[in-house]
Amino acid sequence: MNAYANIRVVIIEDDPLIRNSYNLLINGTDGYFVSSTYGSAEEAIKSIANDFPDVILLDVDLPGINGIEAIPLFRKIVPRAYILIFTIYDTENLVFKALSNGAAGYLTKNTPTEIIISSIKDVMEGGAPLSSNIARMVIRSFQKNTDSPLSKREAQVLELIAIGKSRSHIAGELFIDLATVKTHIKNIYTKLEVHSKEEALRAAREKKLI
Secondary structure, three states, X not given: OOOOOOEEEEEEOOOHHHHHHHXXXXXXXXXXXXXXXXXXXXXXXXXXXXXXXXXXXXXOOOOOOOHHHHHHHHHHHOOOOEEEEEEOOOOHHHHHHHHHHOOOEEEEOOOOHXXXXXXHHHHHOOOOOEOHHHHHHHHHHOOOOOOOOOOHHHHHHXXXXXXXXXXXXXXXXXOOOHHXXXXXXXXXXXXXXOOOHHHHHHHHHHOOOO
């Protein structure tokens, strides 16, 4: 921790209601101080060096530069700050991309407020806080069939299909176009020798592909 008495937090969240509510929550907790809040990564990039943050609470779905893309940028500007992703998205693709880009933890927005506060402290103490559903996902990723015929991207598409996401939602979450999603689905059906979504999901679960 730096020389400040409180843990200094910067919040980057485009929804003003969420941004303000967590500003009040963190500032109202002893030992924590919100030095600045921003509605976009671009705004934060201009001034965050002057905020001297210990922890950056970063949303993924931001206008312009998204949170995943912003992680390495903030790591260069404020290398001592820990970046804690705070988002509604919990797809495996985003989780592992965030962690590989340098995020120190990943929380979903249904996380109880007391856990968010404790996670900020945990990350300062060298921990890697994850929401319970994210932790299960990480563990599950090590239990998959390593001989899967599916590519990593095809598996990601199939996982999103399994939780009921539409093709357009899949395109948005994976940052790819709709035509690419359709190509991945076609390839999945071919590799699994199936002809429908239901058959593909059944085959994938039986073979532990997702």
